[in-house]
Amino acid sequence: MTMSDAPRAVVAGHGRFAEGLVSAVDQITGLGHLLTPVSNSGMAPAAIDAAIREALTANGAKVVFTDLPAGSCTACARRLLKGSPEVTLVTGVTLPTLLAFVMGASVEEAVAKGHEALGSVEPPRGA
Amino acid sequence: MALDHFRIDDRLIHGQVVVGWGQPCQLGFLVLVDDAVVDSEWEQELYKMGVPPEMDLYFDSVESAARRMAAYREDARAGMLLVGDIATMAALQAKVPDIHTVTIGGIHHKEGRRPRLRYVFLTPDEEMELQALAAKGVTVIAQDVPTAPPIPLVDVLAGDGTG
Numbered sequence: 001m002t003m004s005d006a007p008r009a010v011v012a013g014h015g016r017f018a019e020g021l022v023s024a025v026d027q028i029t030g031l032g033h034l035l036t037p038v039s040n041s042g043m044a045p046a047a048i049d050a051a052i053r054e055a056l057t058a059n060g061a062k063v064v065f066t067d068l069p070a071g072s073c074t075a076c077a078r079r080l081l082k083g084s085p086e087v088t089l090v091t092g093v094t095l096p097t098l099l100a101f102v103m104g105a106s107v108e109e110a111v112a113k114g115h116e117a118l119g120s121v122e123p124p125r126g127a
Numbered sequence: 128m129a130l131d132h133f134r135i136d137d138r139l140i141h142g143q144v145v146v147g148w149g150q151p152c153q154l155g156f157l158v159l160v161d162d163a164v165v166d167s168e169w170e171q172e173l174y175k176m177g178v179p180p181e182m183d184l185y186f187d188s189v190e191s192a193a194r195r196m197a198a199y200r201e202d203a204r205a206g207m208l209l210v211g212d213i214a215t216m217a218a219l220q221a222k223v224p225d226i227h228t229v230t231i232g233g234i235h236h237k238e239g240r241r242p243r244l245r246y247v248f249l250t251p252d253e254e255m256e257l258q259a260l261a262a263k264g265v266t267v268i269a270q271d272v273p274t275a276p277p278i279p280l281v282d283v284l285a286g287d288g289t290g
Contacts (some may be wrong), residue, residue, distance in 0.1 A: 014142060042245065044137050044235035070177030072141040078173050 006031075007101055010055040011093065012038040012048075012077065013067030024095050031102040036061065040073050048076040062086055063107055065093035094118065130158070130199040132207035135216050136232035139164075139209050140174045140184070143232065147272045148207060149182060155204025156183040160192045160219060161211055189215060193222035213256045220265060229260060231269040231283065242288020244278065246271045254284055 011018040018037035026032025036055040040048050052064060052073070066074040069091040077089045088107050090097070097114030105113065132152070136144065139159055148154060157178065164170045165188045178184045187195065192208070199206060210216045213234070220226045233246045240248035247269050249257070261267050261280050268277040278290070 042236055042248075044237050047236065068142045068146070070140065070142055070145040070179075072138040075138075075141065075173060075177060078176070082169070 006034055007063070007104060008034050008036075008059045008061040009063040009065055009098075009101060010036045010038055010052055010059070010061050011065045011098065012040065012052055012055075012073035013093075014071060014073075015039060015041060017067050021093070021095060021098055025098050025102055028099060029102055034059075034102050035098065038073070040071075040076075045072060045076055048072055049079060052077055052080060056080075056084075056087065063088045063090065063101070065090045065098065065101075067091075067093060129202055129204075130196075130206040130208060131228075132205075132230065133216065133226050133228065134207055134209050134230045134232045135211075135213055135234060136209055137211050137234055139211055140177050143272055144207065144209065145177060145179065145182070149179070151273050152205050152207075154182060154207050156185065156199075156202060156206045158185045158187060158192060158199060158206060158208040160187045160189060160208060160215060162188045162215075165191070189218045189222065192219055196223050213253050213260075217256055217260055220260060220263070224263075226265065228266045228268065230277070231257075231267065232271055243283050243286040244269055244288065244290045247283055247286070248288070249284075257284075 011021055016039060018039055022032045022035045022037045025035060036059045038051045038055050043051065064077045064087060066077055066089065068074060074091050081087055081089055090107060090111055094114045094117065096117035097110045100110040100113035139161070140157065159174060165186045171186055175184055210219065216229055231247055234248055235246065236248045239250045242248050257267050257280055267280040269283045270277040
């Protein structure tokens with residue numbers, strides 16, 4: 001995989017959620033530069049639209065990961081999809097999903113990794 | 128219970144509304160009042176996708192919301208009415224004078240607005256619209272999430288965006 005065809009994405013969410021996830025991806029893989037974080041803090045919907053669009057253009061991404069399915073970043077990304085059918089939107093993003101994505105998994109595989117990783121851990125027997 | 132939250136929020140339905148308020152207040156329904164959304168099936172679908180199945184979502188214009196207000200208020204479930212801007216709330220309150228409290232949940236930055244709170248930015252005209260609501264006896268507060276203290280309008284207008 002060359003740098004030019006490396007998977008790129010925009011990660012958008014509340015507060016410093018996106019920045020934190022991208023920082024974690026970078027700490028684990030050194031590939032945080034493939035992801036552009038966008039925060040909705042203090043932004044009206046039109047500004048969120050513009051920020052996501054600008055981030056997509058800037059890093060050449062075709063994928064947007066957002067946090068809450070009901071969140072304003074998701075709503076804005078859905079609007080963007082209406083005019084840009086080549087863009088894929090994934091909601092409820094987690095660190096395992098992003099790690100799989102930057103390591104070369106398809107969007108579908110990365111989503112599956114996120115699902116697989118989510119679970120509650122039982123205490124050890126006899127604890 | 129019933130419809131007792133009247134919220135101005137330029138993001139309309141989003142995480143703070145559905146999760147932040149919806150869960151602790153056990154909101155059973157939302158009323159989205161927006162003259163553009165009420166005419167757009169696509170926009171309505173967009174907002175419906177963000178609402179959990181146990182919560183009903185109704186779309187109204189200012190006119191139809193005023194007509195249906197009595198029915199919304201008789202609903203046994205807790206409800207929240209949302210508008211995207213101050214002008215819409217003022218228009219609704221003019222038709223429904225017994226809206227006594229209005230909450231600013233989020234009016235975010237755009238050209239010409241000054242920061243008043245972390246989540247409230249206002250133009251001078253918008254500040255006058257809020258003062259006009261208050262002059263009609265409406266209690267105007269700012270409160271983004273239920274765990275935050277409500278901030279009276281006078282303190283909002285004295286803010287510098289850091290509060």
